[in-house]
Amino acid sequence: MAKTLPSFFQRFKTPALDKMIIEEEVRTANLSRATAITGLFVPVTIIIHLYFSYNTFGKQPHTLNPLDNFFALNSYLGLICLILFLSGLWLKRSSREHTLLISLFPHLVFLVFATAGALCSIYDQALDRTIIIFLLACLLNASTLLIRPLNLILYLTVVYLFFCYGVYLTQPDQQEVMLIAIDALCVIAVTYAIGRVFWNNNLTRLKQDRLIKSQKSILVHQYEKLSQSNVKLEKSNASKDQFFSILAHDLRGPLNSAIALTKFLEEGLFESDHEERQKMYNLLQNSLNNSSKLLENVLLWSTNQAGVLHFKPMRLNVYETVQSSIEILKIVAAQKNIEIINLVSKYLSISADMDMIHTVFRNLLSNAIKFTPNFGSVEIRSELVINEHNGRESVRISVVDYGVGMSSKTLNNLFRIEKKMIGLGTNNETGTGLGLVLCKDFIEKHEGSIIVESKENEGSKFIITLPART
Template identity: 30%
Template sequence: MNKYPYLLLTLFLIIIHPLSAGAQDQALADSLITVLNTQNNLSDLDKYNLYYSIAQASVNSNTRIEYSTRAINIAKEKNLDVTYQTALVHLGIGHRQKGELVKAVEIFFQAAEQFKQLGKKGSLAAAYAHIAQTYRMQNHHLHSIKYYHMAIGIFREEKDTVRVASTLLNLGYQYLKFNKPDSALIPTLEAETMFRAVGFEQGVAYALGNSGLMYAALQQDRKAENKLKEAIAILEKLHDEYAITEYLIEIAAIYQSRQEYSRALSYAKQGYALAENNKYMEFLRDASQRLSEIHAAMGQHNEAFNFLKKHNTYRDSLINEEAIRKMADLRTDYELAQKQADIDRLEVEKNNQQLMLAALLITLLLGSAVIFLLIKYNRGKKRANVLLAKQKQELEKQRNQLAALDHTRSKLFSIISHDLRGPVNSFNGISSLIKHYISTNDLIQLAEISQYIDSSASELSSLLDNLLSWSVSQRGEFPYKPEKVFLKPLTAEILGIFKTMAHAKKIKLESSVPADIALWADSNSLLTVLRNLTSNALKFTKEGGSVQITAAAKGAFAEIKVTDTGIGVSKKQLESLSDFNEEKRTWGTAGEKGLGIGLKLVFEFTRMNNGSVEVSSQEGIGTTFCITLPLYDAARHAKVQNMKNS
């Protein structure tokens, strides 16, 4: 048994930076070569896996070609149960790295055809991506973009996040080569986000590097330099010289544009050395051109001329009419073969469909009578069921409405019987006292009686207002008409309403509200909220205490606080403040009744105005109700943004 199988299982095919494919890691490739050379009892399958993994991880083009060929040969000779076509893809990559583009694209089309026959969609998409990349190197931009989109469509269908991100990265690079850096950034940044989401460090490095190339094209040199250096730092740890080569050449171009020729020359030489060492023909072409321009700018004309000659040589080896014609012929042959295969498949499907149609016609003729009767019966039954279902829904709806109305009526009767009786009885008693004091001409007592009349009338008016508002809201008919409402006039109105009540209990009632606070709210329901909070605060505050209404803007909202120095609320009572229960009554410091319906309206109407209620209290010290409601300007801005988005 081979003791290294775990090394092989960790490797998988992906498409990454436009200049590489697979998880390139030269250190890993070297380690696997050591394993291959030191193990003598390897099975044929182990050898295939090692050949394939070395080809996949290697950065050197010759090494990739050698071990891809070995993997393909041993798979065919030993008839191994493996998909050796993936090794075929790496063979094409090796030839592409060497600048043998016609050979590379021929191999990629061959692999694509075999993947299609095997039904391996993911591998087919990978082959399309490599075809696109090879076309890019020949400046066939439209063909390249076409095959990248074909690959992305399949990867998205397969829900392969890493390959979608990798091919998006390639597509962005293609747009860059097509002189469309703005269009290039969109798929590149999407790819970086996807790589970071799955924690794929090498993919993040390529996305950073490619975005650096695009920022350089947009003449954002500082941003480009930072992105490229960040990418190189990651790739150096992974020994990925292929990508590092291009990024070094691009950094040289940035320093060249700044006329920092010494630094530009250093980076260009590093890129040229890596390209020469690994036989990267495309980069040898680019680096020699860059070195020629830098030497010329530095007045070193002999060196500039030598590198210019090298550039022309590398360029001509990559681009020539015969190579372009052969690649076009290969693409045409492949597409014609695909169309012929589609025609043959459609012909077979047509014959099968004709046979199936004949069988279906016979079956339909034999069963038509039975089907007709069944359809007729089912239609009648369905109509009856639909009618019954509608009637049932209508009855359920009416029952629920009646139950809600009955519940509301019971609540109202209970409230009226318990709470309206008190103020009315007070008026009866006060009436008798008035008659008595008039007969005795006791004017002092009559003056005191007037305070009781004010208190009873205020209590009765508040109760009736709350009952009306609550009953309407329970039926869902309370009018909600949000508008721009200035808070200061409302608080002034509240102070006017409760001025007499506060004076009677010797309570200091005041407000501190900025004049510029404008809310987006329904003014009627907001007035009800403030009236109930102020009424409760006065009701549960002893003589000599204070009640204060304050407000302040907090971001997109306003915080309105009603603070009293009253008797406070226990922790248990705080937990159930928003629950309306007719049995839960409290009494004010002067014997006033507390029904709880006012607080119910506070919570309901605040929610209706898209706000919230918070309560803090300490027994014996006081209570603060904090109402948070949206400011008018913020609400209007949010509404405009929603309209733009829609």
């Protein structure tokens, strides 16, 4: 908002905005006002026509007099007003197709009414030297229609010269011509002053209206963004609160178990039974390993969320990267007699951050081992795929196990941090599912994707797609 408003204020002071307002707001306002004026004068001319008809009904034809000229002028003016009124209505309905006609329409109405007022005052000179009708016509135009001051002075000058010439021809007393011309000049001056003030005031008001609309639009946009950010923040805070609640619960379990086991060992309850003592040591080791893994994932996740985790992509051989992760987990797999089979092509390369990708493979392999029964197997496969739309190459890596699988409910909430969807492993191994959340975040940092295919009691397949490095 701070950047948008100054740019609009700068635009507000430039002629470009004046031109836009004249082409849009002024043109629209003039069309409506010109249509309203012509529509208003249609019934007025009809009433005048009926008045003259009533007063001359039954009388014998007589010689032409100024009233007859006024009556004829009124009839023509009424017909012209009707035509202009209908034209204005038509232009309002087809405004997008006739922009030039819409721009010229108010100028035509201005000239028609100013000329008609001048003619009425010209014919009136045979009876009286007043120029009230000319005055009213000019003031009506100036206070209703928005005419640019330069055009206004041009139109008024033409009408004034026409009026003076007409008065010169119709005024019997030539000594009065000069006085009438001076009065008419005063009318023109007042009309121009009113028209100029009216133009400037309306242009300023239209600028302010546009500025207010722009500010309102910006405020509405900013409010929507703040509302969306607030919703996301509340959702994120709720998710994190729930996650840390789950984390605290899961961390408390292994630690309490480790404390209890160390007490048993300290008291020497299993000194005489080597097999039971070894079992206790294994339980203690598993408990501490689970706590260590959980804390490691929490540290990585929090570092990634804070934006502190640096992304350093480099060229990596997929086979070697997967194999190094397998070596780390060989001991864990051996405890359940699970075979990890690396079927990845030795010739595929990706551009990735080594630490992040190792974390991804370790978590996926660890989960696969956890949910695979003893004496089972886990496979890692790969293939090169080409995008049909842009022709880009990607490497698709699949971690496949033939274990317990997952339900549809578990699949739908698998990558949501606030949901604890990871249950016990085949040997009662525990976990929170935070590793999968990390996997998704890290894969998306590489502009890749991760999807899961799984059925209960049939196993799971985690499919990673990453941009290939040629």
